[in-house]
Amino acid sequence: MAHDNHVIDGLNKDVGLYGWEKAKEYYLNLAEGWEDPNPEPVIKIHEGVRVVRDDLIVGSKTRGGDLLISRCKHDTIVYSQPRVGLAGVSILEVAKRYNKKVVLFMPAAKRISHHQACCIERGAIPIFKRIAAMPNLNSAAMKWAEENNAFFVPLGLRHELVTAGIVKVASKIPEPEEVYVAISTGVLSRALQIAWPNAKFTCVAVARNLKKGELGRAEIISHPFPFQRECKRKTCLRFRLSQHMMLKFGSIYQRIVKKII
Secondary structure, eight states, X not given: OOOOOOOOOSOOTTTTTSOHHXXXXXXXXXXXXXXXXXXXXXXXXXXXXXXXXXXXXXXXXHHHHHHHHHTOOOSEEEEXXXXXXXXXXXXXXXXXXXXXXXXXXXXXXXXXXXXXXXXXXXXXXXEEEOOSSHHHHHHHHHHHHHHTTOEEOOGGGOOHHHHHHHHHHHTTSOOOSEEEEEESSOHHHHHHHHHSTTSEEEEEEOSSOOOTTTSTTOEEEEOSSOTTOOOOSXXXXXXXXXXXXHHHHHHHHHHHHHHHO
16 A cells, blocks of 8 residues: 555644643653663764664664563553564563563464564564454454453554653754654654754655654655565665665665765
8 A cells, every 4th residue: 555645734743732842851751760771872874874773773662662661560561563563573672671471463464474473483472363454453452451451552662651762862862953764653753853853854654654643843755665565676775674664765865865965
């Protein structure tokens, strides 16, 4: 399905009525007393572009995810893991640190995907469901969590503690003038917008159409390739990312390089 029919309303639903500076203060207060156990963000210059290399850890969501799971009172975490994506792996990385079980609801297909297999290898309890769309799987996961006294995490790890964790870590990085970031649910992008309230943002939509309040103040670029298509060309960026995402973001990255040269 094409992802070029976005709601562009200039609203960041994680800011709400606070305004940018008040929102940043709110999330930093939520994260008070917490320190990210991951290594400090590594920033490297690639072809003149500053790149935050969170691909050197499991991913950025392990940062905010740590704040959420460290404060979770439940023994079991439940999440809907798409066939492609590192959210499930990130949750497993953090859950292991706090001795939590992880149940992942996954779309069933004839063949298991690489990312699904990786989650299972790392200890996830899989529940496969044949579904028409991810919202159906999300509903099933939420119902299971309610019935089994488990903690349900929404798609993209959308939770204010995840946002707070990302805001706290990003606030330690000097605010850039301009930011490019891949976007699906928008959790990471909206948190970075809060951490860097004066920066100009451009998001590359790689998987879905953005809904009301998800884009924030960013401009949007939609890549025409379907999300399931992998990057197999030698010209793809050599970062440790999902090759499905790299195919879409890689071509945009080349535009950024040409822009600054």
